[in-house]
Amino acid sequence: DVKVTQSSRYLVKRTGEKVFLECVQDMDHENMFWYRQDPGLGLRLIYFSYDVKMKEKGDIPEGYSVSREKKERFSLILESASTNQTSMYLCASSLGGIEQFFGPGTRLTVL
Amino acid sequence: AQTVTQSQPEMSVQEAETVTLSCTYDTSENNYYLFWYKQPPSRQMILVIRQEAYKQQNATENRFSVNFQKAAKSFSLKISDSQLGDTAMYFCAFPRTDDKIIFGKGTRLHILP
Numbered sequence: 001d002v003k004v005t006q007s008s009r010y011l012v013k014r015t016g017e018k019v020f021l022e023c024v025q026d027m028d029h030e031n032m033f034w035y036r037q038d039p040g041l042g043l044r045l046i047y048f049s050y051d052v053k054m055k056e057k058g059d060i061p062e063g064y065s066v067s068r069e070k071k072e073r074f075s076l077i078l079e080s081a082s083t084n085q086t087s088m089y090l091c092a093s094s095l096g097g098i099e100q101f102f103g104p105g106t107r108l109t110v111l
Numbered sequence: 112a113q114t115v116t117q118s119q120p121e122m123s124v125q126e127a128e129t130v131t132l133s134c135t136y137d138t139s140e141n142n143y144y145l146f147w148y149k150q151p152p153s154r155q156m157i158l159v160i161r162q163e164a165y166k167q168q169n170a171t172e173n174r175f176s177v178n179f180q181k182a183a184k185s186f187s188l189k190i191s192d193s194q195l196g197d198t199a200m201y202f203c204a205f206p207r208t209d210d211k212i213i214f215g216k217g218t219r220l221h222i223l224p
Contacts, residue, residue: 042216102156
């Protein structure tokens, strides 16, 4: 079974802090994705990566950056957290363009 | 532009009833997949069922089935004999050729005892 894990289920940070969200997958998937999920807005793509050190902006990249130094790990970085970044963050991976496998999510609160 | 629309933000049904969740989409592609994902409360999102557009037969997975109307660009999910464990957010999703997936805004389904 594919396993996608995220470093934290819940996280509370202060405005202005630098925040790292980590995602690891164990199935040698090429593609990895970061989404944020907000009520009434569904899932919105922040960034995705189709290979090590490769990244592309999604629909809402502002205020975020990513890092993919190893194939299995994809990190989302909030350079200076703001209250409007309070959200559920979901990581996913896929092999090719078909099914995506999701992590359990990180609920981030920025105070 | 490719879009996915779920017109029912929230639904409630009694346990053991049948419920249908609606989804429409827009694409100019001819061959594609469609998915329904399920996200239970505080749990991981999982794939419930997939449909390949070139297949005329509607996909079925146990109590879950789809009604795929390609010409109408409609892809509804039917849950038969609903159970309490079916309570979840359900997302209709459409994978694009650039490996991204477009998700609908979701339908929150409550199964009532």
